[in-house]
Amino acid sequence: MERFTISLSDDLAADFDNWIQARGYVNRSEAVRDLLRKEIESERLEQNLATHCVASLSYVYNHHERNLSERLAHLQHHAHDLVVCTMHVHLNHDDCLETLFLRGSTQSVRGFADKVSAESGVRHSVVNLVPVSSTSAHQHTHFHPMT
Incomplete structure (x- = not known):
């Protein structure tokens, strides 16, 4: 040290x-x-030097918006390699908050977050990226905090 x-x-x-x-x-x-x-x-x-990350993407949306819940679910299924899990909270009669936990290449995570945030009816989206290093072992990808 x-x-x-x-x-x-x-x-x-x-x-x-x-x-x-x-x-x-x-x-x-x-x-x-x-x-x-x-x-x-x-x-x-x-500077786009962090090649891998873990992230949380949070957004609020009106679940009455035409087909929005289905569109969001479709995006998440299409990005199943990035989406670790989803937390869904009912804020009131109309609005929901979802937080997605993501991991993968920083470029892919950013692109996915941009697609979700750009969906018509999604409001107040924010993504928090945490750079990590990646090592592969036995067909599993392990992520470690950057030091």
């Missing part, structure tokens, strides 16, 4: 300590590591 020292103003150090405490970190080092990981992963995604 490599160690380094940083200097912070008293105000910034106090703000950082408050931030650490509010999030339950036990020390500054782990908080800095997580901040660095998050920034590096964001950069990988922005």
Whole structure:
């Protein structure tokens, strides 16, 4: 493990300590590591350097919209290699929230998320991509968090 020292103003150090405490970190080092990981992963995604990911795609839709539930189910079945599972919540008489858990190539996951989000009647969609490394063993693909 490599160690380094940083200097912070008293105000910034106090703000950082408050931030650490509010999030339950036990020390500054782990908080800095997580901040660095998050920034590096964001950069990988922005530059299309993350070839594989796990993701959640959440969206709200009106289930009375003509054939929308069937269209969404068709998209999910067509992408069965990406969709790990689906969670469906009834928000009120008209609206539903679905969250899909996805894994696969980042390009494929993004493309699928774009197709679902573009369906007429889908509102408030958001995708959260987490870059991972991929290794194949015994016909199973294993994903590991990027370090």
